[in-house]
Amino acid sequence: MKKIFLTLLAAVFAASSFAQLDRSVRPEAAPAEPLDFGKYKVYELDNGITLVVVSNDKLPRVTFRMLVDVDPILEGEKAGYVSMAGSLLRQGTNNRTKDELDEEIDFMGASLFTGSSLVYASGLSKYSEKLMALMADVALNPSFPQEEFDKLMKQQKSGIESSKDDPDALSSRLFNATVYGQNHPYGELLTEETLDNITVDDCRNFYNTYWAPNRTYIAVVGDIKARKAKKLVKEYFGDWERKEVPTHKYPAPPQPTGKMVNVINRSNSSQTVLRLGNTIDLKPGDPDIVKLALANQILGGGSLGRLFQNIREDKGYTYGAYSSYDDDRLIGEFSANASVRNEVTDSAITEFLYEFNRLRDEPVSEEDLRAAKNYIAGSFGRSLESPQTLASFALNILRYNLPEDYYENYLNRMDALTAEEVQAAAQKYMKTDAMIITAVGKGSEIGDKLEAFGPVQYYNFQGEEVEAPSMPVPEGVTAQSVIADYIKAIGGEEKLAKVKDITMKMSAEIAGMPPSMEASATIMRKRPNLFFNELSLSGMGVLQKQVYNGKTGKVSSMQGEQTLEGEELEQLKAAGEFFVERKYEELGYTLELEGMEMLDGEKAYVLKVTSPGDDVSTQYYSAETGLKLREASTIETPQGEVTTAQVYSNYEEKEGVKFPMQMKVEGPQKLTMTVQEIKVNSGLKTSDFK
């Protein structure tokens, strides 16, 4: 039982000892306690399963980790099916539906998850057997239900959609695709197209082909005796039959001949996500690992690292700059990264390269070397606090054929290393002469300056090469000529003048919207600038509405109705203006041709249009057809700036004038509106605008 002492100490003791204390002397370390690694046991079952047991009864809990040794798989046009197969294991078995699995796992307060080559389960040790039974059920009897596959597919697509605007996700796609190449298992990219090619049978086939006991390791850790663990594994996995499993080899990715800069343009970025690196040939157990570990620690392993000290502490370009490396049986990697402000993107790259080269060119100081050794030894020691660490060591020793004492000697090997050995590792693995530099950021601001580091190539989300975002504007093209071409393209001055009113009924679609909800929109316009715009949702009525009847304007939404005045009213009136582009000059708008960019694969002129009331919009006109493709504007709200954009497409002619049949609204409300019915000059009355 616990003992609690409540003691008040004698004051005399305190006062005397304190007086003699010289606080300027930093305490010396006491003799170090040796690290105790603990023991593990290894068994091999008849069917080939390797079992590792780490018994530790400190806490009444257990963890089971099942690992299937599968070679990396090149998925090609079905990229994504292997990871989907892994998730599906947890979504139903021949004995239990997903609901039943959820209930049984949660009832124990346990957790269980699956991946393409693993099952992980943990919970209180009193539930050991039940947990083992559940793990075996998902690992051996998955049913791959179509319904769960469909749900998962929907989630995957939601995930793809949000990663398109996530600079870190983009950076990782770009780095992998261009460092390993897209014909390598580590470089291929999952897209909507590859997802569409996947069937539930692909997932089932993967499982049937690669999951086999002779490729399986099970680590049992925690409050359980080795004998009991063995008995449980035998009981639940003993009947699983051996089989031949295909293996795969891949040629090493081609090495670049110099530095290359690969960019994804993200036009609303205020920061550039930078990542620099190269592949390395460094397999588990390689004697160089410990050398590179030290080199990497000194370079970019945390807040003591040179990258952090230089790029954050000294230059203030970023909140953090780090480096890392991976050893791998197929091919390893060295990389460094930081998110930096747009304007210092090139300066930050210069500092990264400076630090790589400094480590390659000069031996590190004894002080730096000692600090790095202590830091790694310290974190190694802390990691042993969890019995999982020992199990991981054991699994690595078995899978990679490492010497039994590989980890016990790790720190001794590291301690013996010299500054010269660390330098040699930097020279070998930080390939400053053949390095890929990837940047995800605002191309128009950072693009030019990147050319100093090597040839610059732009990519899109799918990993395809695309043209640079800004291109020189052909001679003779001006803002005025772009507008004149647009007027001509939609029908010409004469035809436009004949339009008195317009009514459009549109269906509004939101990707993935529940089928129970249908949205529709009505837009009406009447000369000179009467305007009506209503968006409704079935079952919920009018979501939002804007009306200008020639005198007053109002906006209503779920949050109530508001009569517009002043600047807001002027904006609504301007929105109602008929083919306002014709009258830009007359009304006092300022136009500025900003350049030419690629917009969804189409060359477009970019115009900055400023209204007399100082509202700015950015408009894109097709260089080929002259039609307006996109219009974006930013307004101030109490919560900050809000940008909305309209994207126009599928122009069709009505009464000699071309109208976009599809309009996507991007902004707080994201909608795709498709014109169902369009009427020109149907005789709208002022009283219709209410």
Added chain:
Amino acid sequence: MKKLFTGLLITGTLGWSTAQTNIEFEEHTLDNGLHVILHEDHSTPIVAVSVLYHVGSKNEVEGRTGFAHFFEHLMFEGSPNIERGEYMKIVQANGGALNANTSFDRTFYYEILPSNQLELGLWLESERMLQATVDSTGVETQREVVKEEKRLRIDNQPYGSFQEEIFAKAFPGSYYEIPPIGTMADLNAAEYSDFEDFYGVFYVPNNATLSIAGDIDPDETLEMIQKYFGGIPAGTREIPRPTEEPPALTQEVVDTVYDNIQLPGVFIGYRTPAQGTKEAYALDMLSNVLSDGQSSRMYKKIVDEEQLGVAVAAFPFSFEMAGLFINYGIVTQGVEAIALSAAMDAEIAKVREEKISEDEYQKVLNQLENDFVSSNGRMAGIAESLANYHVYFGDADLINTEIEKYREITPEYLQQIAKKYLVPSNRVVLYYLPKSES
């Protein structure tokens, strides 16, 4: 050697039994008021040295929000014996890890060191308590770092402003109105003299708890503690603490926030009683019912079956003087935020209207038991829990017994609490909508 853990080990899956660990510890109070808690465990040669100061953002004065956290940063600047910027380097270059955090109610510092460096940790923490360097250079450097931290963690994170927004509306005019990071304006306004005052009032041994866990000899450790901390004078100024509870909400508050996000979200906060109350324990259990695990009600219905949301969660924030029960969801692409909030409300209504089943009740107790056991897996966690339990409840032994508080709660009581607190008139609703698409 003392036996530190007595695990009650039950095999098999039948029957109800209690998994329990017993964390032994000893407590002392020095003459200057410093409270000391020691836990001895020799499994790994490491030691966690921590100091908890009972001061957080709720102790800040008007116009100085963010001060307690700002101050935490300054406490790494050094002392007459530790040069500027050396504090972190000394720890890391000696194989240690360190960090600190500030909440509404307290500030917590810790180092995890190889156990042969225990004395180094005590020296560092005692320097911080006795004579931390607070000068204008440090203030200006850390002011920029804190502002950068705010930009990175809050202003620039999707939905990152939700705490700021929800607390402002749930606790208007009270000391919980603004989260510990504070406002840019107040961070800019902080003056050097403020820091001296703050240090003198709050960073005193009689407002601190030194909690140490790991590979130590308690008697030797206590001697070392005397050596480094015994002579630090007790604070002489009164330590101000708010005594009034924040005023209750009178009606539902609804608002919309535009943020740099792809998927709209809904954030709802219900005002609840302070941590440690029976009501707060009940609300913990209700959050499990609603969103812990894939079989939980909200996850099952909203994420799995209807696919209205990609994420949904209920979690109780509890503080010394009050609490806020947060319920949030992020929509599946294309779903309107209002449809998601209606589905969340339907589940909340269910726990108000019906008692949870016996099975579900048992499940929640099992989940809590698992969490309770797992929370004592690391020395740093044990040191922090012991200090928290002592400071907030005057009972460090709750580290062993808190699970009993949950077992005393009945399904009837859960429904009663849901009816009382999880109601619209007692909440703030925030809709998060995207500013734009790229």
